[in-house]
Amino acid sequence: MKLDNNMIEHRLKRAVEANTPNVLPDILQSIENIKGGTEMNMENNNQTRPIAFDNSRKERRTSSKWIKWAAGAAAAFVVAFTGFFASSQLTPQAIVGFDVNPSVELKVNRSEKILDVVPLNAEGEEIIGDMDLKRVDLDVGVNAIIGSMVKNGYISEAKNSILISVNSKNSEKGAQLQKHLTEEVNSLLNSYNLDGAILSQTLSDDDRIAELADKYDISLGKAALIDLIVNNNERYTHDDLAKLSINDIYLLLHSKQNKPENVDFSGEASSKEYIGAARAKEIAFEHAKVNEADVRNLEVEMDYDDGRMIYEVEFDAGNKEYEYDIDAVTGAIIEYDIDDDYDDDDDDNGGSNAGNNQKMLSREEAKNIAFRHAGVSAANVRDLDIELDDDDGRKIYEIDFEVGNKEYEFDIDAYTGKILKYETDDDDVSKRPSNNTSSKPASSSQSLIGAEKAKSIAFNHAGVSAANVRDLDVELDSDDGRRIYEVDFEVGSKDYEYDIDAYTGKIIKYEIDEDDDDDKRPSSGGSSQKEPTKPGNTQTVIGIEKAKSIAFNHAGVAAADVRDLDVELDEDDGRKIYEIDFEVGDREYEYDIDAYTGKILD
Template identity: 40%
Template sequence: MNEIKEAFTKITPDRLDDIKEELKTRDENIVIETKKKKKRYLLTLPIVAVCAAMVFMLWPATHSIQTVVGLDVNPSVELNLDDDYKIVEVKTNNEDGKKIVGNMDLKGSDIEVGVNALIGAMLKEGYIDELKNSLLISVTGENEQENEKLRQQLSLNIDELLKASDINGSIVSQTINDQNVENLAKQYQISVGKAEIIQQLVSKNPLYTFDSLKNLSIHELNLLLQSNQVEQVSITGHASESGYIGKDKAQSIAFNDAQVSQPTVQKVEMDYDDGVMVYEVEFYKDQVEYDYEINALNGEIIKSEKDGERTSQSASSSNQSSNQNSSNRSQTSTQQISQDQAKSIAKKHAGVQSVSQEKIHKDYDDGVYKFEYEFVSGDYKYEYEINAMTSTVMKHEKEYVGTVKLTQNEAKQKAFSHANVSSSNAYDVEVELDHQYYEVSFKSGQYEYEYKINASDGSIVAHEKDYDD
């Protein structure tokens, strides 16, 4: 600001004493005309010279905040504007934001000047490039119509600035009118703009939570916005997938693992699951459905599922199944495979020998006796459904869980101990290994307990205690 002031002083003649002498000899009245539009004041030329010299001292005290513009990449910066769209205050929401602002003094600058300076700094520091080409603009204020105009203009300006740097950017922009978003932003210690984006994603996809998405970058959130087709935001360009293996590679990995060629593809899209960006690949071949989750960074198969029979069945096959129910129920156990045989079939199919964390039980569903068998081998959890009558694999799933050192019983006991509940007083106990964690739930007395326990080191990641009504 001092540099701007010095430059302004050099080009402005110091005629204050001359003006005073001149006014003494003049009889006409000096009229000050005001124009209400944007609260800008039009003054006669002699007065302008005096006011111009004083603007730097008077400006901060006479301008109130009317609009807030948020810029988020990973650096997060908010610009508070007056009703002339000049910057009153610059706020940084994280350390990267502080780094970008640095020693820049943007107070009093037009919004376009401030935004261009900040985007330029982000480009220079490598926060925006061809691999991470996403940026979020958020405009908040009482005048919705003016906010929308400003959003559109800033989006166009930034797009041109990125193209001038040979970057095909993807700009996410929005206007915000929901006061509750500010509370969410404070709760999760993120910007208001980012909180609004996450809220839109959580509303669109019930599998998402604020906790799971709060640490994602704007680029990662943009990828999810495009996959989930959120309509409440404006998106120009496409979020780059150059930093990931890509949809074609993910699809090829799934096809090769399933050992199928030219299947009918139902879906290949980016998603986020338990801390990892993934490609969801769904397809079917010969009435068999396949569902894969592929690590978007390294191509590792996180989850694979094969459903031996498609959900859409003809009425005749359904009737046939219904007619066979009674005869299937009457078949003796000698006509069915044993539990050990079911285990052997599943292990052979999975190509493993040594297993742990086994759970198996027999079930009767839709006219079929089957064994549901779950086990861990290496860094993966396997789930199988084996037809007890035909010995065929009806369904199987493979999911990455990492290094599992804790047993199911140990996880359960840790939860009981933390809750100060004895095992004899706990009921409706369920233990499920999900990715790298055990999810333990149980009831005791008038309360219901839920625990998330790290399967590798036994640490309690999260826990809840609710009144069971």
């Protein structure tokens, strides 16, 4: 039953009356005693002092006024107390934040009832889903949120860290709530057979922290945490740490033994997503060709450098000092330095293993990197597919497989072993973004349209029926910081590809490829088209990616530095060409490239 304001006030009034002592009978009895005493005095004096009767009437009038005043005061007290009580129940007394990668804030009143739930990113919206947590006890709401994080895979054995932040109007109660929530969350994780790692802190209003949170699209709690770390360690920047998950931040703090004083730590963060310190030192020893027994002054620390988690391994052996930076995911040696104490001759590889002399990873090695990152066993994998491909001049392994009810897709650098992209897909086809992407919706109230809606938009635009569709694939991805659904399917002899804005449903780009002839329907979104085969010839077009790569290589530029890129498949004097325009720095580039041979025409 929903309560209106009158019913709420009525119940509050009853509650106040039940708890307010009824002193009126005592007051009336006192007045009767006074009255009786006066009349007795009159009788004893044989009515020789009539003035006493007049005083009695005056006293009765005074008492009557006093009673009216007391009743009015009591009524005023009830109204005031009722208003105060109601106001205190509807006013947020504390804001509690939970950060993993999903970020959620709860506004609670002095009775620890939830007044509002605010998801701060797309993952937070996924966690809350259709749960209505308003007006429920805080502990009940926390139980539901933690359970949803575990269910959706955001908290697991490989990622077991969570940040709890409490901003309370009462600092003492805020500290008590921080302690209580830490114990509550730890107990909940134990019930899921997970050993949690919990960072907790209390916050106060700070405009500078609020600006950091807005700048990096992160919560106030995470902004306050990374600000503390940056202030304690000049090596890190806000730009670096804002990209990291809470689990990675916990690992860095634990490894560096540089924990901020204002943050409480409970438990130990999992490093199961990474090769581990023991394996990192083995890789260094093998490369240096030294035995561990001969090593002294060994130090292994986890760090973050140039967009990746690494292990820094330093040790002495013989008369040499060794320093290694090893990729924490792939085990690839990123950089090493060997210093001979006697001749001061440095053997430095210049910081890169991506040179021409570097050996390409085997399919087996690439596969193991993907399995280790996904936290799965090879014995449980099915439908494994590994392809060596070329993406903008970069050799990559594309690895797809299934485990249980999930599908996994990885793009892995064929030389360094770096994971360039990964996705997991549940049964509902809607892709959950990897930890590498965290894109906040345009507004906190906006939510993803969902895979089903994206699919429907594509089918309606293509003018096809779902019953006729085959080989349907829907993926939630990130493109230039924009969340999109990639929808691919076939109907009849045609292939359809759509990029659809994940929040607005706008069709950004689409392609329709007719397999049987040369008829191509161009995309309303602009530049990307496919061409089947050259008439009268079995030769196929080189494709947009290859054409781009040819242009970038000729210009001597990196794809990451390119802006305002436009690629169109056109026809010039009966010849199919790719027209490619882009800018780098203060220069503009225009290329015409033969669509079949790759020859630069202009």
